[in-house]
Amino acid sequence: MALFFYFEILLVFICFLLWSLHNKRGVPWNWPLLGMLPNLSFHIHRIHDRCVEMFDQTDGTFLFKGPWFANMDMLTTVDPANVHHIMSANFSNFPKGSEFMKIFQVLGDGIFNSDSELWKNQRKIARGLINHQRFYRFLARTVRDKVEKGLIPILDHVSEQGTVIDMQDVFQRLTFDSTCILVTGYDPGCLSIELPDVPFSKAMDDAEEAMFMRHFVPESLWKLERWLGIGQEKKLSRAWTTLDNTIAKYISMKQEELRKNSKPTKEEDGIDLLTSYIHEDYEIMGLKSSDDKFLRDSILNLMIAGRDTTSSALTWFLWLVSTHPEVQFKIREEIKSVFPSKEVENSNQFNIEELRKLTYLHAAISESLRLYPPVPFQHKAPLQPDILPSGHYVHPRMKIMFPLYAMGRMASIWGKDCREFRPERWISDSGTVRHEPSYKFLAFNAGPRTCLGKEVAFIQMKAVAVSILLNYTVEIVEGHSVSPNVSIILYMKHGLKVRVTKRCV
Numbered sequence: 179m180a181l182f183f184y185f186e187i188l189l190v191f192i193c194f195l196l197w198s199l200h201n202k203r204g205v206p207w208n209w210p211l212l213g214m215l216p217n218l219s220f221h222i223h224r225i226h227d228r229c230v231e232m233f234d235q236t237d238g239t240f241l242f243k244g245p246w247f248a249n250m251d252m253l254t255t256v257d258p259a260n261v262h263h264i265m266s267a268n269f270s271n272f273p274k275g276s277e278f279m280k281i282f283q284v285l286g287d288g289i290f291n292s293d294s295e296l297w298k299n300q301r302k303i304a305r306g307l308i309n310h311q312r313f314y315r316f317l318a319r320t321v322r323d324k325v326e327k328g329l330i331p332i333l334d335h336v337s338e339q340g341t342v343i344d345m346q347d348v349f350q351r352l353t354f355d356s357t358c359i360l361v362t363g364y365d366p367g368c369l370s371i372e373l374p375d376v377p378f379s380k381a382m383d384d385a386e387e388a389m390f391m392r393h394f395v396p397e398s399l400w401k402l403e404r405w406l407g408i409g410q411e412k413k414l415s416r417a418w419t420t421l422d423n424t425i426a427k428y429i430s431m432k433q434e435e436l437r438k439n440s441k442p443t444k445e446e447d448g449i450d451l452l453t454s455y456i457h458e459d460y461e462i463m464g465l466k467s468s469d470d471k472f473l474r475d476s477i478l479n480l481m482i483a484g485r486d487t488t489s490s491a492l493t494w495f496l497w498l499v500s501t502h503p504e505v506q507f508k509i510r511e512e513i514k515s516v517f518p519s520k521e522v523e524n525s526n527q528f529n530i531e532e533l534r535k536l537t538y539l540h541a542a543i544s545e546s547l548r549l550y551p552p553v554p555f556q557h558k559a560p561l562q563p564d565i566l567p568s569g570h571y572v573h574p575r576m577k578i579m580f581p582l583y584a585m586g587r588m589a590s591i592w593g594k595d596c597r598e599f600r601p602e603r604w605i606s607d608s609g610t611v612r613h614e615p616s617y618k619f620l621a622f623n624a625g626p627r628t629c630l631g632k633e634v635a636f637i638q639m640k641a642v643a644v645s646i647l648l649n650y651t652v653e654i655v656e657g658h659s660v661s662p663n664v665s666i667i668l669y670m671k672h673g674l675k676v677r678v679t680k681r682c683v
């Protein structure tokens with residue numbers, strides 16, 4: 179009898195556990211000892227949509243309780259007032275924090291992974307180099323070359339063969355090559371018809387995945403994995419070695435090149451960032467920008483910044499545009515009106531000024547970034563206790579997390595049609611691009627740590643979009659499933675499988 183009683187209790191417990199794990203409505207159940215981790219773990223494969231479901235049921239901010247032993251409590255918020263307070267108004271109280279540094283350890287002391295004076299000085303230098311005219315000249319030449327000699331031949335080839343191609347893979351290759359050229363001056367040659375395996379690129383993918391998983395696993399557990407050399411941590415340590423070796427090779431090649439050639443390159447051709455760092459030899463808090471460790475961290479951080487974000491944005495954009503013919507039509511009409519007719523026939527010969535005139539294309543890319551932000555989560559840690567505009571109390575042992583994918587899907591922020599792809603929401607009454615405050619549209623971050631490459635990214639994305647949309651019709655393979663993956667960059671889980679057909683311009 180007693181056995182039967184215990185069995186009944188166990189059955190009720192299991193039913194409750196299953197219900198709470200499956201529960202898609204509202205905030206997850208807070209278990210004794212385990213906190214909300216069981217529900218999170220159960221839904222981790224669809225974490226972005228789970229966040230949307232949760233925030234639909236809250237007033238924009240809620241406290242995620244981790245297991246009692248794991249120091250994983252996290253205040254999650256999609257409230258623009260909180261974002262503004264943390265990212266701008268009270269910026270100095272919200273550094274990235276030591277937790278961030280531990281998770282992203284592979285990035286060393288680079289711009290992404292540093293706070294206070296070290297970050298401030300690095301940002302000043304990086305901003306000066308990225309915004310310089312000679313870098314823009316280099317950008318224009320690099321993107322033109324990659325489109326003409328890399329992208330177009332591949333698309334022509336698959337169009338002639340009638341084969342299926344994964345455009346996510348193509349974009350990753352394109353932005354990997356172009357970012358590597360912009361940062362180091364060297365072309366790793368990822369984007370070619372043979373679609374070669376490039377260990378440097380694979381190492382970046384593996385490192386990113388492992389860094390993402392560290393967010394959701396107690397620190398003691400990932401440290402144990404690292405010590406045992408198993409799982410994600412094993413992948414990370416292999417990737418780390420590949421990254422170090424490849425970057426060291428680029429640095430020594432560049433130093434050798436500059437030794438032979440004291441003047442870096444012709445100014446009018448523009449200059450890569452590694453050359454500028456070595457040549458200018460800046461000094462930051464006793465560190466010289468020409469030292470190998472400084473160069474290694476700067477290269478890796480800039481590669482991470484530019485490569486994946488831009489290819490993720492291009493992938494979601496192409497999918498959205500291919501599934502919205504009315505948007506595609508308007509973009510094509512705009513391109514024809516901006517480019518002189520002879521140039522439309524050879525649409526790879528754009529210049530930056532022409533690309534800047536493409537307002538509707540700009541709006542369509544922004545709309546795609548709103549729904550599919552390439553960096554889907556960002557987090558901060560308070561130095562001192564504080565009360566957020568939403569009334570929530572935060573303290574130094576707590577992380578604050580912004581789920582950007584959910585932020586782009588909140589009716590309270592974007593209106594009832596927030597789930598629709600509607601570029602028109604970005605066009606003002608006077609026909610220019612509507613400015614949305616960054617604490618609402620957080621894709622490029624906000625406040626003093628706003629992305630330094632926003633303009634660079636828009637130029638690349640527009641150049642690629644113009645070349646593809648004018649020259650080809652893109653059809654998504656029937657039945658291909660599109661959903662976001664789980665990593666620090668929002669990619670498509672199964673890639674973007676398409677067929678392309680050459681158009682008569």
Ligand code: HEM
Pocket residue numbers: 289290301304308480483484485487488491551552553556620621622623626627628629630631632634635
């Ligand atoms: C669609 C493309 C891009 C998106 C969505 C994007 C987004 C972001 C975001 C969210 C951050 C803040 C990250 C954090 O603090 O953890 C960031 C920072 C940064 N981005 Fe971008 N980015 C893009 C392209 C680029 C490109 C092409 C470059 C380089 C040329 C670049 C350079 C940087 C740098 C240097 C930072 C660090 C700023 C700082 O911490 O002060 N980004 N970006």
